[in-house]
Amino acid sequence: MDWRSLAGLTGKNIEKSCAVIEGEEKVIPGAVSIKYFPMAIEKAQGSLVWDADGNRYIDFLTSAAAYNAGHCHPAVVEAVKEQVERLQNYTMVYFYNDRPVRLAELLITTTPGDAPKKAVFGFSGSDGVDAAIRAGRSFTGRRKILSFKGSYHGMTTAALSVTGIVSDETKKDVCLDPHVIFAEYPDPYRNSWGIDGYADPAALSGKAMESIAALLERHRGDVAAVLIEPAQGDGGMIFPPGEFMTRLRGVTEREGIVLIDEEVQTGMGRSGRWWAIEHFGVVPDLIVTAKSLGGGLPISAVVGRAEILDAVPAPLFAYTHAGHAVSCASAEAMIKVVRDEGLAAAAVEKGQVIADWFRSRAGRYPFIGDIRQRGLLMGVEVVSDREKRTPDKAMAMKISWAAWERGLIMITFGKDGNVLRLAPPLNIPDELLQEALGIMDASLEDAASGKVPAAILPLLKGW
Ligand SMILES: Cc1ncc(COP(=O)(O)O)c(C=O)c1O
Structure with a gap:
C-alpha cells in the first residue's frame, strides 16, 4: 500500500495515522501485513472503531472476524x-x-x-x-x-x-x-x-x-x-x-x-x-x-x-x-x-437483513454477481459480467474505498480479490446496521458513478 499517495486522495484528516504508519515502516517488516487503508486504530467499542485522528467507523471486519461479540464486551x-x-x-x-x-x-x-x-x-x-x-x-x-x-x-x-x-x-x-x-x-x-x-x-x-x-x-x-x-x-x-x-x-x-x-x-x-x-x-x-x-x-x-x-x-x-x-x-x-445473549440467532436475523438488502440492489448494480450468506458469514462477489461471472477486483476495491471514506470498514477478499467481506459483530445494534447499509448504498453509487478515483487502485494492495 502506498499510504503517502493515498493520503493525498482521501478527504479525511489522517495526519496522526500517517505518523503511526511511518513509525511502523521503520521498525516492523512488511511481511506482517497486507494493509488496506492508511488508518491506525486507536479505540474500539461494540461495533464502532475510531482511528488516531478521531474518525469514526462502523466495523464490518471485526479485526478479521475476531470479535463476534463486538469490541470490549x-x-x-x-x-x-x-x-x-x-x-x-x-x-x-x-x-x-x-x-x-x-x-x-x-x-x-x-x-x-x-x-x-x-x-x-x-x-x-x-x-x-x-x-x-x-x-x-x-x-x-x-x-x-x-x-x-x-x-x-x-x-x-x-x-x-x-x-x-x-x-x-x-x-x-x-x-x-x-x-x-x-x-x-x-x-x-x-x-x-x-x-x-x-x-x-x-x-x-x-x-x-x-x-x-x-x-x-x-x-x-x-x-x-x-x-x-x-x-x-x-x-x-x-x-x-x-x-x-x-x-x-x-x-x-x-x-x-x-x-x-x-x-x-x-x-x-x-x-x-x-x-x-x-x-x-x-x-x-x-x-x-x-x-x-x-x-x-x-x-x-x-x-x-x-x-x-x-x-x-x-x-x-x-x-x-x-x-x-x-x-x-x-x-x-x-x-x-x-x-x-443468543448471538447465533442474532447472526441469522442480521445476516438475512444484509443479504436481502444486497438482493434489493442487484437490479440497480449489475456488478453484484453472487450474494453468499449463512448467518453473518457473508461475501458479495463483484463481477464485470454477470453471465460470464468475471471477477472485478477494481470495482470491489472502489466500493471498499468509498465505504472507508464514508465511515464503514469493509474490505475485500477471495481468490480473485473481488469479494466484499461482510463480518460485523453478531450483536451489532439495528440502528448501526441501518446506518452501515446507508453508507453501503452511497458507496455502491460512488463506485458505479465513477466518483471513486481510479488513481487509488495501483496504490492499494489487499488480497
Ligand atoms: C480459516 C482460518 N484459519 C486459520 C487462520 C489463521 O489464524 P491466525 O491468524 O490466528 O494464526 C485464519 C486467519 O485468518 C483463518 O481465517
Whole structure:
C-alpha cells in the first residue's frame, strides 16, 4: 500500500495515522501485513472503531472476524480484569490451574457429537491447525494431509503448508511440509468443471468427490487427515454443497481418516450455529477454533475426540503460555456471551437483513454477481459480467474505498480479490446496521458513478 499517495486522495484528516504508519515502516517488516487503508486504530467499542485522528467507523471486519461479540464486551473485560489481578498465568506444562480445565469443559459442550472429548490450547488459528495435524498423524500413524485449493489455514510452517491461497512463488523459501495434497474445493459459483453448483449441487459434489477419491487412491493407506473449512473464508466465503460434506464425512469414516473441521473464522456462532459444520449435520473428529474464541485475547483450541488428542506424546503440545489463565478467562466469558445473549440467532436475523438488502440492489448494480450468506458469514462477489461471472477486483476495491471514506470498514477478499467481506459483530445494534447499509448504498453509487478515483487502485494492495 502506498499510504503517502493515498493520503493525498482521501478527504479525511489522517495526519496522526500517517505518523503511526511511518513509525511502523521503520521498525516492523512488511511481511506482517497486507494493509488496506492508511488508518491506525486507536479505540474500539461494540461495533464502532475510531482511528488516531478521531474518525469514526462502523466495523464490518471485526479485526478479521475476531470479535463476534463486538469490541470490549463488558462481560469479557470484567473477566479479564478479575483474572489479571489474581493470577496472570502459571505454566500448565508443569502444574495445574482450573482456568484451562473450566474452558475445556465449557467448550466441549458447544461441539457436536457424543464421543468422549478433550481440548488443547494454543495462541492463534495457525498453531491450532498445527496441533490438529499433529494429532491426526499421531493417531493414524500416517503422513499425508489432504487440504483444499483456495484455503487459508495460517502462517506457521505447517499451517502455511496446508494453505492453498498463498502462491507457490511466495512460499518458495519456506521449506514446507512435503506431505500435503490439495483437492479442489467445490465452489458452486465458479469451478474448474464448469458446473453451476447452485443449479446442480449433486453434479458438483460428484465431481469433487471423484477427484478426492483419485487422490486418496494414489496415497492409499497414507492419508492421516482431511482438513477443511466448512465455508472457505479468505477464499471468498464459499459454501460447499451439503451433499459434498456428508459424502466427505462418509469417505473419511470408511478409510479411518481424521476429519479436521477448521472453524477459525466460521465458528463461535457467526454462521448462525455454534459451528458452521452443524449446518451439514456432520460430526467431525476435531474442530479447530481461534479468533473470536478469545473475546479479543489470543487463544486457539483444538477440540474433539479424546482418543485422537491423547495419541500425541508428551510434551508435543507443551507451550509455556498455552492455556494462559487470562486468555482462558476471557474465552470462558466470551462463550457465555454467545450462549446467553443468543448471538447465533442474532447472526441469522442480521445476516438475512444484509443479504436481502444486497438482493434489493442487484437490479440497480449489475456488478453484484453472487450474494453468499449463512448467518453473518457473508461475501458479495463483484463481477464485470454477470453471465460470464468475471471477477472485478477494481470495482470491489472502489466500493471498499468509498465505504472507508464514508465511515464503514469493509474490505475485500477471495481468490480473485473481488469479494466484499461482510463480518460485523453478531450483536451489532439495528440502528448501526441501518446506518452501515446507508453508507453501503452511497458507496455502491460512488463506485458505479465513477466518483471513486481510479488513481487509488495501483496504490492499494489487499488480497
Ligand atoms: C480459516 C482460518 N484459519 C486459520 C487462520 C489463521 O489464524 P491466525 O491468524 O490466528 O494464526 C485464519 C486467519 O485468518 C483463518 O481465517
